[in-house]
Amino acid sequence: xxxxxxxxxxxxxxxxxxxxxxxxxxxxxxxxxxxxxxxxxxxxxxxxxxxxxxxxxxxxxxxxxxxxxxxxxxxxxxxxxxxxxxxxxxxxxxxxxxxxxxxxxxxxxxxxxxxxxxxxxxxxxxxxxxxxxxxxxxxxxxxxxxxxxxxxxxxxxxxxxxxxxxxxxxxxxxxxxxxxxxxxxxxxxxxxxxxxxxxxxxxxxxxxxxxxxxxxxxxx
Amino acid sequence: xxxxxxxxxxxxxxxxxxxxxxxxxxxxxxxxxxxxxxxxxxxxxxxxxxxxxxxxxxxxxxxxxxxxxxxxxxxxxxx
Numbered sequence: 001x002x003x004x005x006x007x008x009x010x011x012x013x014x015x016x017x018x019x020x021x022x023x024x025x026x027x028x029x030x031x032x033x034x035x036x037x038x039x040x041x042x043x044x045x046x047x048x049x050x051x052x053x054x055x056x057x058x059x060x061x062x063x064x065x066x067x068x069x070x071x072x073x074x075x076x077x078x079x080x081x082x083x084x085x086x087x088x089x090x091x092x093x094x095x096x097x098x099x100x101x102x103x104x105x106x107x108x109x110x111x112x113x114x115x116x117x118x119x120x121x122x123x124x125x126x127x128x129x130x131x132x133x134x135x136x137x138x139x140x141x142x143x144x145x146x147x148x149x150x151x152x153x154x155x156x157x158x159x160x161x162x163x164x165x166x167x168x169x170x171x172x173x174x175x176x177x178x179x180x181x182x183x184x185x186x187x188x189x190x191x192x193x194x195x196x197x198x199x200x201x202x203x204x205x206x207x208x209x210x211x212x213x214x215x216x217x218x219x220x
Numbered sequence: 221x222x223x224x225x226x227x228x229x230x231x232x233x234x235x236x237x238x239x240x241x242x243x244x245x246x247x248x249x250x251x252x253x254x255x256x257x258x259x260x261x262x263x264x265x266x267x268x269x270x271x272x273x274x275x276x277x278x279x280x281x282x283x284x285x286x287x288x289x290x291x292x293x294x295x296x297x298x299x
Binding site for chain 1: 233234236237240284285286288290291
């Protein structure tokens with residue numbers, strides 16, 4: 001499966017994501033710099049984590065208005081798959097590809113630790129070899145991961161099964177409403193999540209739970 | 221012309237920084253302080269033919285970049 005990683009100034013998790021994609025999809029992803037105006041022909045575009053533009057103004061706000069975003073929006077409009085992790089999730093939300101907003105953690109501190117994620121929707125391109133209710137260990141590392149959406153949007157997300165991952169009871173690290181850790185758009189081709197699955201795929205990471213997420217990419 | 225832009229969190233959006241400031245003020249002995257909300261203030265110089273044109277431009281900037289209207293309100297003042 002062909003993939004591309006979009007890199008903005010200040011992003012720092014692109015190498016981890018590149019290694020995960022290369023190992024688990026069997027193909028090295030293309031790297032696309034933020035000033036480019038087109039994407040290579042790929043199935044999946046990944047917006048990795050980090051601190052684009054130093055989190056200035058709002059996390060992801062400036063990256064979301066980069067030249068490359070027009071090509072990413074076009075990829076999404078054609079039904080192409082997009083995955084945003086951490087800052088990548090913030091960028092997709094700021095770009096309007098996913099609803100809601102990611103606000104300062106309720107505890108005001110940067111949180112870097114492992115959390116437990118429950119799979120709520122097992123039919124997405126990133127969860128389809130899993131079962132609803134499966135729980136995986138996955139690290140988070142963010143200061144602004146507090147998911148917020150207005151009541152109507154939340155009801156829509158809940159009723160349409162668009163919460164992909166939830167922090168399990170008492171492990172919500174940031175105050176996210178309804179313990180939301182990851183969501184999918186209405187057409188099922190854009191996923192954003194705050195935790196870092198690319199950092200939980202090898203024994204050296206402590207667990208390999210998140211290999212299943214990447215393996216889902218290859219399942220038909 | 222100078223534009224002054226005030227960006228505030230919408231009512232009902234949790235503001236943990238405001239809460240922390242409120243707690244710190246109480247800790248310093250300032251009593252009777254409630255509903256602390258933190259926002260952003262942006263100033264910029266803009267070339268436009270009149271105030272109305274400047275206001276239209278700055279509002280477009282707010283909509284497209286400066287504010288996130290999912291969670292924030294903005295107010296523009298032109299001088």
